[in-house]
Amino acid sequence: MLRYYLALGLRSLRRNPALTALMVLTLAIGVAASISTLTILHVMSGDPVPSKSKRLLVPLLDVAPKDSYVPGQREPYSQQSTYRDTINYLRGGPGVRRTAIIDVGSSIEPARREDPLIDVQGIGTTTDYFKMFDVPFRYGGAWSAADDERGSRVAVLSRKKAAQVFGDVDPVGKLIRVWGNDFTVIGVVGDWNPVPRYTHLINGSGGYFDGEEQIYVPMKTAVDLEVQPNGNVTCMHEAGAGWAGFLASECIWIQVWFELASAADRPAAQAWLDNYAAQEQKGGRLMRHAPNELFNVMEWMSVLKVVRADNKLAVWLSLGFLLLCIVNTMGLLLAKFSTRASEVGVRRALGAGRAAIFRQFLVETTVVGLAGGLLGLALSFGALALIRQQSKDLSAVARMDWEMLAATFVTAVLASIIAGLLPTWRACQVTPALQLKSQ
Amino acid sequence: MLHMKDLAKVYRTHMIETHALRGFDIDVKEGEFVTVTGPSGSGKTTFLNIAGLLEEFDGGEYLLDGVSVKGLSDNARSRLRNEKLGFIFQGFNLIPDLNLFDNVDVPLRYRGFNAAERKRRIDQALTEVGLASRMRHYPAELSGGQQQRVAIARALAGTPRLLLADEPTGNLDSQMARSVMELLEQINANGTTIIMVTHDPELATRAQRNVHIIDGRASDLRRGPSLVQSHATA
Numbered sequence: 001m002l003r004y005y006l007a008l009g010l011r012s013l014r015r016n017p018a019l020t021a022l023m024v025l026t027l028a029i030g031v032a033a034s035i036s037t038l039t040i041l042h043v044m045s046g047d048p049v050p051s052k053s054k055r056l057l058v059p060l061l062d063v064a065p066k067d068s069y070v071p072g073q074r075e076p077y078s079q080q081s082t083y084r085d086t087i088n089y090l091r092g093g094p095g096v097r098r099t100a101i102i103d104v105g106s107s108i109e110p111a112r113r114e115d116p117l118i119d120v121q122g123i124g125t126t127t128d129y130f131k132m133f134d135v136p137f138r139y140g141g142a143w144s145a146a147d148d149e150r151g152s153r154v155a156v157l158s159r160k161k162a163a164q165v166f167g168d169v170d171p172v173g174k175l176i177r178v179w180g181n182d183f184t185v186i187g188v189v190g191d192w193n194p195v196p197r198y199t200h201l202i203n204g205s206g207g208y209f210d211g212e213e214q215i216y217v218p219m220k221t222a223v224d225l226e227v228q229p230n231g232n233v234t235c236m237h238e239a240g241a242g243w244a245g246f247l248a249s250e251c252i253w254i255q256v257w258f259e260l261a262s263a264a265d266r267p268a269a270q271a272w273l274d275n276y277a278a279q280e281q282k283g284g285r286l287m288r289h290a291p292n293e294l295f296n297v298m299e300w301m302s303v304l305k306v307v308r309a310d311n312k313l314a315v316w317l318s319l320g321f322l323l324l325c326i327v328n329t330m331g332l333l334l335a336k337f338s339t340r341a342s343e344v345g346v347r348r349a350l351g352a353g354r355a356a357i358f359r360q361f362l363v364e365t366t367v368v369g370l371a372g373g374l375l376g377l378a379l380s381f382g383a384l385a386l387i388r389q390q391s392k393d394l395s396a397v398a399r400m401d402w403e404m405l406a407a408t409f410v411t412a413v414l415a416s417i418i419a420g421l422l423p424t425w426r427a428c429q430v431t432p433a434l435q436l437k438s439q
Numbered sequence: 440m441l442h443m444k445d446l447a448k449v450y451r452t453h454m455i456e457t458h459a460l461r462g463f464d465i466d467v468k469e470g471e472f473v474t475v476t477g478p479s480g481s482g483k484t485t486f487l488n489i490a491g492l493l494e495e496f497d498g499g500e501y502l503l504d505g506v507s508v509k510g511l512s513d514n515a516r517s518r519l520r521n522e523k524l525g526f527i528f529q530g531f532n533l534i535p536d537l538n539l540f541d542n543v544d545v546p547l548r549y550r551g552f553n554a555a556e557r558k559r560r561i562d563q564a565l566t567e568v569g570l571a572s573r574m575r576h577y578p579a580e581l582s583g584g585q586q587q588r589v590a591i592a593r594a595l596a597g598t599p600r601l602l603l604a605d606e607p608t609g610n611l612d613s614q615m616a617r618s619v620m621e622l623l624e625q626i627n628a629n630g631t632t633i634i635m636v637t638h639d640p641e642l643a644t645r646a647q648r649n650v651h652i653i654d655g656r657a658s659d660l661r662r663g664p665s666l667v668q669s670h671a672t673a
Contacts, residue, residue, distance in 0.1 A: 004548055011536055346532045349493060350593070351521025351549040353514045433488040436528055436605075 001356075002363065009364035013371075016336065020368070023332045027372030027419070030325025031412045032379030034318040039384060039404045041315050043397040044209070044307045048194040049133070053297035054263035056132070057095070059273050061085060061280075062290035063250045064236040069288045077234045079202060079304070080252040083223075088276065090126065094269035095258040097128040101200055102254050103231030104215070104222050108165055109177040118165055120178065121230065122158075122215030123200065124222030130156075132259045133199050140172035140187035143218055151220035155183040161214040162188045179225050183217065195396055198297050201304050202232060202255055208306045209396035229253045250285070263296075270294055322415060329419035333365060337423040344427050345435025354428040361424040362417065369416025373409040380408060440601055440632045441467040441490060446499035448485050448655075459485040460655040463499065467634060469600070472627040474643040475636045477652035483636045484605060486652060490634065491524055491603045492516045504600055521549050525594030525631075529606040531586040533578040533593075539565060540574040543593045550597055564592035568622060584615030591622060595631075602626065604635040608642065620645065 013020040047053050062078050063085075081089070086100045102124040107117035129135070130142035139162075143154045155176060162171050162185070175182045196208045226243045231253065239249035260269060270292075277292045295303055344357055352360075381400065388395040446463040449456055459482045467473050477483050488494040489501065492508060501508050504523055508516065526532075533542050543564055547557040565571040568588035570581075578586050587607060594602055604623065608616035620642055627633050635646065643649050651658045 001548065015536055342532070343534050346534060347545060347549075348517070349491065349520065349526050349532075350546040351517050351597075353517035355514065356517070356549060433484075433493040436493070436526075436530075436532055 001359070005360045005363035006367065008360060009367040012340075012364055013367060019332060019336055020371075023329050023336075023368050024371045024375055026325045026328050026332070027369065027412060027415055028375035028379055030322040031372060031376030031408060031415060032383055034315070034322040035376065035380045035404060035408045035411060036383040036387065036398075037311075037314045037318040038407065039380070039400055040387070040394070040397050041307065041311055042404055042407075043195055043399065043401075044311060045301070046195075047298060048196055048198045049297060052134075052259070053198075055095075055260045055265075056297050057258045057260065057266065057269060057294045058300050059089060059093070059256055059258060060293045060295070061273075061277055061286060062288050062292075063252060063286060064288060066287040069290070071290075074290070074293075077236075078252065080232070080234070081254045081256045082250055082252055083247045083254060085280075086254045086256055089256050089258070093256075093258055093276075094265070094272040095260045097132045097259040098257070099126045099129040099132055100219055100254050100256045101125050101129070102219055102222060102229055104217065104227050105230035106178050106227070118161075120161060120215045121211075122213045122217070124217050124219035124227065126219055128259070129199075129216070129257075132257060133194075136190035136192050138188045138190040139170045140185070143186055148218050148220055151218055151224045153181055153183045153221060154186045154218065156187040156189060156216040157185055158189050158212050158214045159191065160212070178215070178217075179227055181225060189213075189216075196301060196306050198301060199257070200255065201301065201306065207393040207396075208304075210392040223247070258294075266294065266296075322411075326415050326419045329368070329416065330422055333368075333420055333423040334426065337361060337427045340427065341430045342435050344430040345432040348430065348432035349436055357428050357430075358424055361427050362420060365416045365420025365424065366413055368420075369413040370409070372416060373412030376412050377405070377408045440469045440471070440504060441465070441634070442500070442502040443490075444500040446489065446496050446501060448482075448489060448494070448496045458655055460489070460496070463655060463657055465650060465657050465659070467601075467632060469632055470627070470630055471648060472624070472633045472646045473635070473648045473650055474646040475634060475650050475652060476638070476640070476643050481652045482655040483652050485655075486657075487603055487605050487634070487636050490601075491526060492520050517549070521546055521597065523600045525597065525599035525602045527587070527590050527594050527602065527604040527607045529609040531578070531583070531590045531610070533586055533589055535578055538575050538577050539570060539581075539589050539592075542578070542589060543574075543596050546593065546597045560596045560598075561592075564596040565589075567595060568592045582615070583611050584618060587611060587615070587619050588622065591619070591626070595626065600632060602631050602633045604633065606636055606638060608637070608639065616642070 049056065059081070060078060061081070062074070063082055064078060090098050090100060104124050105121045108120050109117060126148050127142050127145050138159055140156070142156065143152060147154055155178070157165070157171070165171070165176060166174060171185045171188060174185050176185060177183070193212060197211065200213065201208055233251055233253040235249060235251035237250040239246050239251055258269060260266060273292045273294060277286055280286050281289065347357060384398040384400060387398040443463055443465045446460055447458070448460040449458050463482070463486065475483050475486065485494070489496050492503070503519060506519070508519065511519070534545070537545070540561055543561045544557055547560060552560070561574070562571060565574050568591055570585060570588055570592065573581070578589065581589065607623070608619050611619060616639070623633060623635065624645070637643055648659070
């Protein structure tokens with residue numbers, strides 16, 4: 001019977017093409033508006049690393065002075081770690097892997113003096129970074145733990161930067177000159193572009209969604225070369241003199257990640273952090289006694305407000321608009337179905353139960369929904385293309401994926417079914433005797 | 440075939456109660472051709488609607504082919520309508536968007552026949568009413584008499600036990616009316632029970648039996664001519 005209802009639905013829609021087009025267009029516009037904003041929210045708030053997101057943790061200690069401390073209120077700038085804590089985390093922290101990220105930037109000096117300098121933004125990190133975040137390699141690979149210990153002059157480049165410096169060849173083993181030193185290129189990262197950029201949400205070369213690390217060097221190498229941090233540095237105490245004084249200070253400027261073997265290990269990691277903080281307090285640090293916090297990936301993105309309030313508001317507004325479109329379509333369907341009361345009367349007399357009439361009309365509204373979904377999809381692609389023109393950040397998130405493609409159709413069909421429920425129900429309530437006599 | 444005993448039907452508004460049928464008794468045997476006559480508002484159409492399971496009744500008993508229909512669900516009533524009853528209306532009630540083939544197909548779809556069986560029945564029914572060659576035409580392309588023939592074909596396609604006709608010739612000129620009546624007589628001769636509401640005394644006389652309804656009650660008059668005569672005398 002489904003095919004029969006489908007044929008009847010198509011025939012009925014063809015009978016009044018203008019009304020049908022109006023219903024399809026109304027639904028399509030509502031669907032496109034809501035799907036476009038939902039797509040952006042979906043990409044912004046999506047879990048960028050579902051297999052690990054609960055096992056990757058950012059530790060935070062509140063190192064700010066005791067005065068002006070309000071218990072329970074987190075110091076808004078305490079989102080990174082000191083060098084001292086970072087080194088302690090890396091040496092003895094919890095989990096199977098630990099890494100740290102400092103922002104670095106410079107210029108790659110060209111082989112020929114007459115060529116221009118090539119700007120480069122990146123991070124100083126540790127070898128665990130590459131395994132922790134499953135970074136793929138196009139050429140070569142990561143440096144070793146021994147390179148971390150030694151502060152080797154090695155570098156990993158992004159694919160784009162490697163191509164910019166060396167052209168489209170394997171540059172492994174070649175030298176680049178940065179910060180006045182020669183670095184051996186040991187690897188080139190393949191296509192890797194997590195959205196949001198959860199690994200490096202603070203001070204990344206780009207926003208939460210756009211940009212990439214162009215160069216990776218061992219953190220110890222950058223520290224040994226006294227490479228000035230390229231990102232935010234917050235000092236809530238007086239720092240000592242010189243580079244050594246900076247490293248020993250309570251300035252926070254490094255992002256740290258722990259990778260646990262299992263999310264169930266989180267209480268143990270929390271215990272380790274609390275114990276570490278207690279030891280430091282005995283040494284005269286961390287006088288606020290504020291809570292010591294761990295955040296997994298999704299919590300970390302929430303703390304940093306990766307999804308802004310206006311993104312959420314836009315979704316609510318677009319859903320409100322979709323509701324308006326549904327109500328509008330409902331009105332059009334009511335008008336359309338009311339002209340078919342006599343047909344319903346005839347069908348009822350000839351043996352159709354109320355359920356059969358309900359199914360027939362619901363299939364018809366679903367056909368409208370599918371057509372609205374197809375057109376809505378085309379309009380969504382157009383809307384997303386327009387949104388991508390607005391900013392680099394938006395261009396990274398205004399992209400349709402398979403989930404949202406399916407969501408477009410589900411939304412359109414659900415919207416049409418919701419719009420069709422009342423008209424369909426009313427069609428079922430037709431009194432056949434009345435309609436048959438009034439013919 | 441159809442048995443109603445002490446049947447009552449009341450239409451209520453918030454101010455008025457109208458007794459459309461009260462103490463209504465009728466028995467129609469299998470194979471009979473019964474005409475139902477009566478003045479406007481006497482309850483003819485109400486009787487036909489209740490007989491056709493298109494309306495509920497408020498009291499009494501109604502057995503259709505030996506089955507009590509009181510309290511049946513909407514589904515069960517629809518199934519009974521589909522399997523045992525055929526309808527012919529004064530206004531033909533064809534679906535204008537469907538061609539003749541698809542119009543006749545409607546009750547067969549709800550019956551659940553497969554495509555081959557449906558086609559066989561549609562061909563046969565349209566051949567019986569002389570319109571097999573026009574099965575791809577739409578109702579608007581036919582005359583009133585032809586449309587009524589299609590409606591008859593649609594009613595016949597499901598081989599109903601009982602055909603209910605509500606003034607089937609009311610919208611037709613006399614020649615077409617005669618032709619439709621001849622078709623109904625032929626159908627009855629083939630064994631289908633027919634109950635036909637009519638205002639036409641001449642048609643009423645042609646049936647084996649005439650039931651006259653006045654004020655919601657039925658008077659069973661065996662022969663049409665005596666009815667016409669008695670009314671004329673009165």
